[in-house]
Amino acid sequence: MENKLTVKDVKIRDQIVLVRTDYNVPLKDGVVESDFRIRASLPTINYLREHGAKKIILISHLGRPEGKKVKELSLKPVAEKLAELLPGIQVDFVDDVSGPDVEDAVKNLKKGGILLLENLRFYPGEEKNSESFINEIIDTTGAGVFVQDGFAVIHRAHASTSAVAKNLPVYAGLLLEKEIGSLEKVLKNPKHPLMLMLGGAKVDDKAPLIEAFKNKADQICVGGKIAADGAVKPADNIYIAEDFDEDGEGNKLDCGPLSTAKFVETAKNSKTVIWNGLLGKAEDVAFATASTIFLKTLGENPNIESIILGGDTTAFAEELMKEDDALHFSLLSTGGGAALEFLSGNNLPGLEAIESK
DSSP states (O other): OTTBOBGGGSOOTTOEEEEEOOOOOOEETTEESOOHHHHHTHHHHHHHHHTTOSEEEEEOOOSOOTTSOOGGGOSHHHHHHHHHHSTTSOEEEOSOSSSHHHHHHHHTOOTTEEEEOOOGGGSHHHHTTOHHHHHHHHHHHTOOEEEEOOGGGTTSOOTTTTGGGGTSOEEEOHHHHHHHHHHHHHHHSOOSSEEEEEOSSOSTTTHHHHHHHTTTOSEEEEOHHHHHTTOSOOBTTEEEOOOEEEOTTOOEEEEOHHHHHHHHHHHHTOSEEEEESOSBOTTSGGGOHHHHHHHHHHHTOTTSEEEEESHHHHHHHHHHHHHOTTOOOSEEOSOHHHHHHHHTTOOOHHHHTSOBO
């Protein structure tokens, strides 16, 4: 983030601040199942309040409603969870993103109050990167500063990541600064030996990462379905899982003890480990062994700079941390796709939109 301005570089006091967060969280029966991404937004929100922001307007998406209002994808449960996490602070919600109801809700906010608007993707203009759509939000809320803190969406050219820069100066939030800073470090000046651990089921998003790191990583290890399917070819510094635990029908659903031991040995001999993709069908406890052992290896070794990417992988880590609060990781990224794109060397529209120094 050396060449980009952050929220720390702009006067916040008495400003109405519009903040793009990433509240794309799992819901079940109208209740937030994991508040990981909501909690990740708190440092920026607290910073804005502590520095005298007049009013804080939060915008986000949730799921893929494809430009239509879907009751089950409303952000109202997120506002309720946010209010729980910020006791004593005004946290309101309005089921629109512009217009008279939003105007009234903004007026009713006290100094330092927080308002969460409805799901951006209920409106076609968001994914169409519509300047007029984001203009309506800016005009209705009266925002004078835009803070981009939705790291997980900065690889998308959407109205709240790209077009917004045509109408307001855009500054990076604290979460975005932290995520990009950690990823820049492993790209530009990583501690070696550097290990890249890949798993999961999709090889398409892993191939660019392998290409980007084949000359940077000391060792690339591959597990998960992409290893079981033979989707990645071995090379001098690429180790592919060689044994697997199977179900009754012979499906290879987890890495076996030999491969897991090699992953662990490599990690223990590394100073930096980047991990994306589970090593087995970890939602089934019978096939979560390799992922659990590898995760504990990282979390129990503070000398390893551990960067964990991807929704399934970070969610798995988060669940394990509930059982063992002694586990520690350098970065549990909130954005799998964005992180992979960044590490693969691709331009991110949301990052490009942030004001340069």
